[in-house]
Amino acid sequence: MKLNNQDQRPIYLQIQEGLEDAILAGTYAEETQIPSTTELSQAFQINPATAGKGVNTLVDEGFCYKKRGIGIFVKKGAREMLKQKRQTAFKESYLSPLIKEAKQLDISMENLIRWIKEADDANN
Amino acid sequence: MQTIKICDISKNYRDVLALDKVNLELQAGKIYGLLGRNGAGKSTLLKIIADRIRPTSGQILYNGKTILDDTTSRQLYFSEPDKTFPELLKVKELCYYTSQFYPKFNLDEVLQILQDFGINEKKRLNQLSTGNFAIVRSIVALQTRAGFIFLDEPTLGHDAVNRELFYNEVLRIYREEQNTIVLSTHLIDEISNLLEEVIFIDHGQIFLEDNLDNIITSHFYLTGPSEQIEQIERSYSVIEKKENLGFVSLLIRRPSVTPDLPDGIKTSRASLQDIFVAYSKKRDK
Numbered sequence: 001m002k003l004n005n006q007d008q009r010p011i012y013l014q015i016q017e018g019l020e021d022a023i024l025a026g027t028y029a030e031e032t033q034i035p036s037t038t039e040l041s042q043a044f045q046i047n048p049a050t051a052g053k054g055v056n057t058l059v060d061e062g063f064c065y066k067k068r069g070i071g072i073f074v075k076k077g078a079r080e081m082l083k084q085k086r087q088t089a090f091k092e093s094y095l096s097p098l099i100k101e102a103k104q105l106d107i108s109m110e111n112l113i114r115w116i117k118e119a120d121d122a123n124n
Numbered sequence: 125m126q127t128i129k130i131c132d133i134s135k136n137y138r139d140v141l142a143l144d145k146v147n148l149e150l151q152a153g154k155i156y157g158l159l160g161r162n163g164a165g166k167s168t169l170l171k172i173i174a175d176r177i178r179p180t181s182g183q184i185l186y187n188g189k190t191i192l193d194d195t196t197s198r199q200l201y202f203s204e205p206d207k208t209f210p211e212l213l214k215v216k217e218l219c220y221y222t223s224q225f226y227p228k229f230n231l232d233e234v235l236q237i238l239q240d241f242g243i244n245e246k247k248r249l250n251q252l253s254t255g256n257f258a259i260v261r262s263i264v265a266l267q268t269r270a271g272f273i274f275l276d277e278p279t280l281g282h283d284a285v286n287r288e289l290f291y292n293e294v295l296r297i298y299r300e301e302q303n304t305i306v307l308s309t310h311l312i313d314e315i316s317n318l319l320e321e322v323i324f325i326d327h328g329q330i331f332l333e334d335n336l337d338n339i340i341t342s343h344f345y346l347t348g349p350s351e352q353i354e355q356i357e358r359s360y361s362v363i364e365k366k367e368n369l370g371f372v373s374l375l376i377r378r379p380s381v382t383p384d385l386p387d388g389i390k391t392s393r394a395s396l397q398d399i400f401v402a403y404s405k406k407r408d409k
Contacts, residue, residue: 007339009393010336010337010340010341011337012337029178038299041299042292042295042299043294043297044317045288045291045292045295045317045318046317046318047155047295047298047317047318047319047320047336048295048297048298048299048318050152050317050320050336050337053337100387103387104387104388
């Protein structure tokens, strides 16, 4: 997980997304503890309230839960739920800009689809 | 102390209006950034809060009281770049006297920290280099662990490595004490990650005061060809307009409803510094 100062989104969103990525990747497995607000504040040199906001958003959205006096844990099923959430967001954050740019460059849909397939083949 | 309330404070230096009816409430347990250009009134405001100088009009309420009594002054520390300490004082003596006034100031621990920074406690303050004086002054200030710590230009004289160490110290003390730390500086982007609340001051007036995240999420750039931008310009509150080779970039304040953007217009985020500079330029016009 890494904060990017060029990325001008609020830091708490970057914290939230970084933790989400780590849960998706299995770095923080279900039913295990995620870093505390203090640890995040130390590691990234950020205001603890900002770190707390990032963590609490995960709790509010139901991916994590609080164990009183211990810390924040990843909920069972969180990985699958996160995948769903990210898939929904995929259209807006990846497809729309892709299509917009393709149109600006007069790239046809057929070409676009063919290129995606080719890129996928090259990756495999 | 739970709050410090600044009520209608104005300050004139002869015919110069340094502060113009400033109203502000500082709450316990937050890191504030008091951000403004040189001469904006940052230091004057802090000096008035710390009771070093008197306002021309208005008053400060410390937990509702107008008087900074003995108990309350021990909950407040003000550190300024001007050399206000007796210059023949030794580092160790400065620490000793500070520990006598601020009960949480741990003399041994502070001397150890200063030693780790390579500072000789036997040196007199006027024998220290600018950089070392800056270290002594900011470490002493933070280590008072006072409820309200005001740091005026705390990084003045620090090199890049020491600034980094200083920012870590700010956060460490804040995590341990949950106190209020007010950082006044013109190095905006460098400290923005430390802040929870932001106060923008310019020409003696506070023109924006909000939670950092609110400020960042409520401003962004729209960039596109001039004709397209002109079509949509009127629907927004524009802070700054930059024209460059047929392309226009607007820094706007987010409306409650975001209209659909025509093709060819891109949005991008603005940093705290971008936003500050844009407002300042607008106010100069």
